[in-house]
Amino acid sequence: AAKHARTGVRAYQAQDDLNTPRRLTLMAELRSAIEAGALTVAYQPKIDPEDGRVLGAEALARWLRPDGPVPPDEFIPLAERAGLIPALTRFILDTALAACADWRSGGRDLSVAVNLSPQILTEPGLADDVSDALRRYGLPPTALTLEITENGVMEDPARSVRTLELLHALGVKLSIDDFGTGHSSLGRLAELPIHEMKIDKSFVRGLTSDQTRRAVTDAALQLGRTLGLIVVAEGVEDESELEYLRRHGCSAIQGYYISRPLPTEQFAEWLSGRPT
Ligand code: C2E
Ligand code: CA
Ligand code: CA
Ligand code: CA
Numbered sequence: 001a002a003k004h005a006r007t008g009v010r011a012y013q014a015q016d017d018l019n020t021p022r023r024l025t026l027m028a029e030l031r032s033a034i035e036a037g038a039l040t041v042a043y044q045p046k047i048d049p050e051d052g053r054v055l056g057a058e059a060l061a062r063w064l065r066p067d068g069p070v071p072p073d074e075f076i077p078l079a080e081r082a083g084l085i086p087a088l089t090r091f092i093l094d095t096a097l098a099a100c101a102d103w104r105s106g107g108r109d110l111s112v113a114v115n116l117s118p119q120i121l122t123e124p125g126l127a128d129d130v131s132d133a134l135r136r137y138g139l140p141p142t143a144l145t146l147e148i149t150e151n152g153v154m155e156d157p158a159r160s161v162r163t164l165e166l167l168h169a170l171g172v173k174l175s176i177d178d179f180g181t182g183h184s185s186l187g188r189l190a191e192l193p194i195h196e197m198k199i200d201k202s203f204v205r206g207l208t209s210d211q212t213r214r215a216v217t218d219a220a221l222q223l224g225r226t227l228g229l230i231v232v233a234e235g236v237e238d239e240s241e242l243e244y245l246r247r248h249g250c251s252a253i254q255g256y257y258i259s260r261p262l263p264t265e266q267f268a269e270w271l272s273g274r275p276t
Pocket of ligand 4: 208
């Protein structure tokens with residue numbers, strides 16, 4: 001598999017055999033890592049490109065083993081295979097909401113976004129768990145955004161849509177992640193009770209020098225406007241991309257140009273130096 005250009009981390013590839021000795025070891029260790037609270041969460045800010053105001057952050061799971069970090073693109077699929085997604089999701093949700101309650105204690109109206117695996121959307125108890133967790137941290141439902149993928153919803157549309165409707169009724173915000181990479185029709189998408197869509201980083205990165213990426217980004221911004229959705233661009237890596245998105249009415253941006261995902265304390269520090 002290819003190495004990630006920046007991090008040198010081996011990227012997960014769908015065609016890789018899931019039963020290699022490394023994967024079997026990781027799967028066994030992951031179970032105890034989740035139970036022992038050995039996973040951590042990194043936070044990547046979302047800002048308003050208009051005025052630079054911080055809107056919140058996305059929570060991203062991190063797993064540091066003695067011989068180095070395991071990228072989420074590698075361990076999330078393993079967690080899915082091992083039936084560990086409910087436990088992992090509960091941990092990330094709890095940690096992220098605790099962090100969000102802390103950011104808001106300074107009086108800022110910040111929100112946190114948590115990624116949901118397709119599998120969890122078919123859990124009948126998800127909405128109740130989310131509601132309990134919000135209550136535990138004294139947070140309004142609007143402080144939480146749940147990011148789902150189009151393909152995730154389509155794995156079991158009937159049950160997933162039911163869960164999304166329950167979450168929507170709670171008042172939690174729902175976001176379609178990796179927009180542009182899925183296989184669902186725009187018609188289906190428009191029927192979902194969603195609040196936000198995130199243009200995938202593969203279209204955002206380099207959009208100012210690539211006509212195809214720019215065309216997809218423009219179409220997504222247009223669609224978002226038509227459907228009344230907040231449009232977030234992820235993977236913003238330079239000033240020209242930020243400027244383009246700002247001029248074209250993008251509501252929020254996220255990317256290395258603003259900040260890499262940061263550990264809890266570093267994120268709090270980063271936040272203290274930013275306009276409210
Ligand atoms: P994602 O949800 O699309 O998250 C965005 C990914 O893009 C993150 O990778 C983030 O670090 C990376 N990124 C952010 N800005 C930039 C940029 O400017 N340039 C580039 N090249 N990349 C950027 P990360 O943290 O490695 O996560 C990868 C994927 O793993 C996530 O993609 C998400 O699908 C999954 N994941 C991470 N945490 C969780 C989790 O708690 N639960 C679930 N179910 N999935 C998770
Ligand atoms: Ca995401
Ligand atoms: Ca994404
Ligand atoms: Ca560029």
